[in-house]
Amino acid sequence: MTDIREPAGQSSEQLYADDDIVRFVVASAVWAPSVHNTQPWKFSAEGDQISLHADPARQLTVSDPDGREMLISCGAALFTTRLALRSLGYIPEAAMLPDPAQPTLVARVSWPQRAPATEYEEQLMRRVRQRRTHRGGFDSLPVSTDLLTALRDSAARDGATLRVMPEDGRQLLAATVQAAEQALRLDSARVQELARWAPPPGMRRPDGVPPTSYPASPEHTSPDYPGRDFAHGHGWGLPAFSTAPWPRSAGTVGLLTTPNDQPLDWISAGHALQRILLMASSCGVAAALHSQPLELPQLRADIRAQLCDGAYPQLVLRLGTITQIAASVRRAPEDLIF
Numbered sequence: 001m002t003d004i005r006e007p008a009g010q011s012s013e014q015l016y017a018d019d020d021i022v023r024f025v026v027a028s029a030v031w032a033p034s035v036h037n038t039q040p041w042k043f044s045a046e047g048d049q050i051s052l053h054a055d056p057a058r059q060l061t062v063s064d065p066d067g068r069e070m071l072i073s074c075g076a077a078l079f080t081t082r083l084a085l086r087s088l089g090y091i092p093e094a095a096m097l098p099d100p101a102q103p104t105l106v107a108r109v110s111w112p113q114r115a116p117a118t119e120y121e122e123q124l125m126r127r128v129r130q131r132r133t134h135r136g137g138f139d140s141l142p143v144s145t146d147l148l149t150a151l152r153d154s155a156a157r158d159g160a161t162l163r164v165m166p167e168d169g170r171q172l173l174a175a176t177v178q179a180a181e182q183a184l185r186l187d188s189a190r191v192q193e194l195a196r197w198a199p200p201p202g203m204r205r206p207d208g209v210p211p212t213s214y215p216a217s218p219e220h221t222s223p224d225y226p227g228r229d230f231a232h233g234h235g236w237g238l239p240a241f242s243t244a245p246w247p248r249s250a251g252t253v254g255l256l257t258t259p260n261d262q263p264l265d266w267i268s269a270g271h272a273l274q275r276i277l278l279m280a281s282s283c284g285v286a287a288a289l290h291s292q293p294l295e296l297p298q299l300r301a302d303i304r305a306q307l308c309d310g311a312y313p314q315l316v317l318r319l320g321t322i323t324q325i326a327a328s329v330r331r332a333p334e335d336l337i338f
């Protein structure tokens, strides 16, 4: 598989106008995953250069005071930006956090050279709009070891590590997600923040987590990885995702970690996350994401001490196959370019 970062290329005249490229790229990048679908990004463009900015107005100030999850989300949008350029046959050149005076400037991306997209890149690009976060259990079919190896290799390309949990780690992580979910539900500031990003049915909002993306009755898994309380007691959500007997499988559990815990690491984690999600999706494998225990400093420190060999945990992922997928929403690209 060819790395989307550094294919050999050559200069040639532009096939598309820069404005069209920017519109296409932003329209793709918005489909990246983001915490609570906050879509905490905006874009500026000049000639053959797009700048991706974090949007602190969309940061979760209670749950994510350092902006870690905001930058993971932006990292996922950056991966998608680069992939979209590759799908057009351009070779992206990205400078991450290029200006210390502008900490919200996540990356500047230009496309000075051309080379045809590889089959691998086209495969990932086809999943950008189709991939959805899953919330619930999985079918019992295990994820193949070949795919897990490929996902681990792909995380390593971004300097991140995907740690696939053995059974004891899987149990331990489930316990931390349960403890965190319980604590979050008792914290009124966090409950209110979540409610702001979980609109009721029928509300035509282009952001937040809509009831079309989670089950009305929480799907318990074995071991149990409880989901967020997006419906906050209103019974919103979709009918049961599956008729398979409960509890359903928690799937293969992974922990995405980085060697350090600085803004650049968070962006890299997001880059790796989107690469993993799209690759898994192109192989028919869905992912559920859990950041609940990583929003609580003590639980995050416990996970780091017990499961990460000193690396920093950035996200819990569960991978598996499912029979039904949810629907999500996004803002219009023209509202994001300034």
Ligand SMILES: Cc1cc2nc3c(=O)[nH]c(=O)nc-3n(C[C@H](O)[C@H](O)[C@H](O)COP(=O)(O)O)c2cc1C
Residues within 6 Å of the ligand: 031, 032, 033, 034, 035, 036, 037, 069, 070, 072, 073, 076, 131, 132, 133, 134, 135, 208, 209, 213, 227, 228, 289, 290, 291, 292, 315, 327, 328
């Ligand atoms: C940093 C980060 C943390 C996330 N944490 C959770 C989580 O704890 N629970 C959850 O259900 N989804 C989580 N998600 C997934 C987002 O809710 C999801 O990406 C967003 O709602 C958009 O939906 P989509 O991924 O289906 O396009 C997280 C995503 C990111 C990038």
